[in-house]
Amino acid sequence: MSPHVEAIADEFTRYKALGEAAIAQLDDDELGLIGSDGGNSIVAIVWHVAGNLESRFADFRTSDGEKPWRDRDDEFVLRSVTKSALLEKWERGWRALLAAISELTDADLLQTVTIRRQQLRIDQALQRSLAHTAYHIGQIVFLAKQIRSGGWRCLSIPLGGSAAHNARGADESAKAHSRMLDQAHSIQPPPTTTSSS
Amino acid sequence: MPSDVNELLFLVDTAYNRVSWHGTNLRGSIRGVSPRQAAWRPGRGRHNIWELVVHAAYWKYVAWRRLTSSTRGSFPIDGSNWFERPQDATLAAWRSDIALLEQTHRTLRSAVAELNPRDLNRQPAKGKTTKRALVTGVAAHDLYHAGQIQLLKRLAPR
Numbered sequence: 001m002s003p004h005v006e007a008i009a010d011e012f013t014r015y016k017a018l019g020e021a022a023i024a025q026l027d028d029d030e031l032g033l034i035g036s037d038g039g040n041s042i043v044a045i046v047w048h049v050a051g052n053l054e055s056r057f058a059d060f061r062t063s064d065g066e067k068p069w070r071d072r073d074d075e076f077v078l079r080s081v082t083k084s085a086l087l088e089k090w091e092r093g094w095r096a097l098l099a100a101i102s103e104l105t106d107a108d109l110l111q112t113v114t115i116r117r118q119q120l121r122i123d124q125a126l127q128r129s130l131a132h133t134a135y136h137i138g139q140i141v142f143l144a145k146q147i148r149s150g151g152w153r154c155l156s157i158p159l160g161g162s163a164a165h166n167a168r169g170a171d172e173s174a175k176a177h178s179r180m181l182d183q184a185h186s187i188q189p190p191p192t193t194t195s196s197s
Numbered sequence: 198m199p200s201d202v203n204e205l206l207f208l209v210d211t212a213y214n215r216v217s218w219h220g221t222n223l224r225g226s227i228r229g230v231s232p233r234q235a236a237w238r239p240g241r242g243r244h245n246i247w248e249l250v251v252h253a254a255y256w257k258y259v260a261w262r263r264l265t266s267s268t269r270g271s272f273p274i275d276g277s278n279w280f281e282r283p284q285d286a287t288l289a290a291w292r293s294d295i296a297l298l299e300q301t302h303r304t305l306r307s308a309v310a311e312l313n314p315r316d317l318n319r320q321p322a323k324g325k326t327t328k329r330a331l332v333t334g335v336a337a338h339d340l341y342h343a344g345q346i347q348l349l350k351r352l353a354p355r
Contacts, residue, residue: 003318003327003329004201004317004318004329006330007318007327007329007330007333008333010330011330011333011334011337014334014337015337015341018341035348035351035352036352037348037351037352039348039351123204124204127204127208127333128217128218128219130333130337131211131212131217131219131336131337131340132219134337134338134340134341134344135219135220135221135340135341135343135344136344137341137344138340138341138342138343138344138345139344139345139347139348141341141345142344142345142348142349143348145243146239146240146243149240171325172325172326173325173326173330174326174330174334176325
């Protein structure tokens with residue numbers, strides 16, 4: 001993979017792993033919990049992130065990133081789903097993104113795509129999407145930690161572990177972080193689906 | 198066409214304090230937050246807004262240090278990664294930590310501005326990731342925590 005594309009892909013993968021490591025710690029009935037402030041549940045945020053990714057990156061180079069079939073408002077509707085169904089939705093979004101990225105070279109990043117009828121360079125479209133995704137995955141992790149409370153398994157350097165981490169000279173690249181998360185919080189992959197739309 | 202370095206500057210600026218389409222960035226997320234709100238914890242052992250701010254400042258400092266391979270100076274607070282806050286729950290102390298975030302952002306931004314475009318895909322002397330990946334990562338890190346601060350503000354008593 002070209003170095004510029006790889007830097008962006010690795011960062012996306014880090015946030016995917018963070019989201020999955022948080023979701024892995026919750027039971028089915030905890031995923032739809034609404035906070036005391038009445039904000040979005042993890043289900044709603046996952047539906048939104050996955051809906052956004054699938055819309056933006058299906059037929060990425062050839063169609064507007066805001067697809068006519070996307071119903072953004074519906075992403076925030078209350079719904080009760082199993083973890084398996086949640087992960088299926090999640091993977092659909094990520095599959096569209098990662099498939100689109102896998103076909104890119106650094107030279108492609110200067111080409112343009114259309115999102116909401118606006119022309120954007122591909123590198124800008126990817127960075128916008130990464131910003132949006134990181135923001136919401138921060139919220140998924142926060143909510144999961146809030147729900148799991150005392151039994152939470154840390155997703156980064158554990159509290160009090162910074163000195164040992166620094167002394168080890170640990171690899172802090174996005175790739176290494178994703179690997180660590182995948183190993184420590186491995187989850188059952190959702191059933192494979194045949195359609196991405 | 199904008200240069201790669203300008204694109205990286207745009208990235209760190211929009212994640213931190215420049216208006217962008219994705220909504221609230223890190224600096225925007227703490228605008229108007231009181232020391233009381235900043236110090237509030239959602240549970241025992243959980244981080245508050247104040248600690249997220251200093252944590253973000255710390256990683257901007259680390260990114261700057263790696264980009265420049267600098268051996269000068271140190272982060273002004275002892276320790277690394279997470280710093281228990283507040284030590285002093287006053288407006289002055291809160292403003293001082295916000296000023297630290299501002300200063301580390303400015304320093305990082307200057308280092309990004311001085312990057313040689315030809316070096317972006319190279320690793321810094323002691324790094325395990327490219328300079329481009331380092332800058333991309335620190336911008337995403339700002340937004341990851343901005344999203345969390347937005348939730349903390351909704352939960353914290355005013």
